[in-house]
Amino acid sequence: MKFPFYDAPNTATITCCHILENGEPILYVSHDEDDGMWQFLCGKAHETDEAKLVSLKSVFDLDNSVGILKDMPCGYYAERKAQDDEWSVRKR
Numbered sequence: 108m109k110f111p112f113y114d115a116p117n118t119a120t121i122t123c124c125h126i127l128e129n130g131e132p133i134l135y136v137s138h139d140e141d142d143g144m145w146q147f148l149c150g151k152a153h154e155t156d157e158a159k160l161v162s163l164k165s166v167f168d169l170d171n172s173v174g175i176l177k178d179m180p181c182g183y184y185a186e187r188k189a190q191d192d193e194w195s196v197r198k199r
Contacts, residue, residue, distance in 0.1 A: 111174040116164035120145040124157045126169065132190035133170050140182035140199065147173060150186070 110116055125131040126149050134150035147166045167174060176185050176194060185194040 108171045108174065110164060110167055111177045112163055112167070113177065114145070114163055116162060116167075118145070118163040119160055120147060120163050120166055122147045122159050122161050122166060123149055123151075123153050124159055125149040125151060127159055127161070133166070133173055134188070134190070135184065135186050136173060136176055136179070136194075137184040138176075138179050138181050143181050 112118075121144065122133075126133060126147065131149040133147045135146075135148040137146040137148075138144075139146065145163060145166075170190070172190070172194075176196070179185060179196055182199050183196055184199060185196045187194050
């Protein structure tokens with residue numbers, strides 16, 4: 108699948124160690140209103156030291172289903188209960 112995001116592939120994003128190190132699915136995505144940063148998380152509570160900085164392309168390569176969120180505006184977030192569920196997008 109072609110990289111769909113408007114941001115550059117090397118755009119810095121935040122993910123968690125649970126996704127990178129344990130292979131947990133991305134269940135929560137935030138497009139932050141204050142700085143436009145993307146966050147791709149597993150849906151659990153996190154400590155600061157569990158955050159990892161990776162490229163947007165790296166996240167997309169892990170799970171192409173996040174590409175459907177390419178148009179999600181800043182200030183919104185998306186959730187799903189399982190990796191094969193539909194995303195539910197909401198404004199913060």
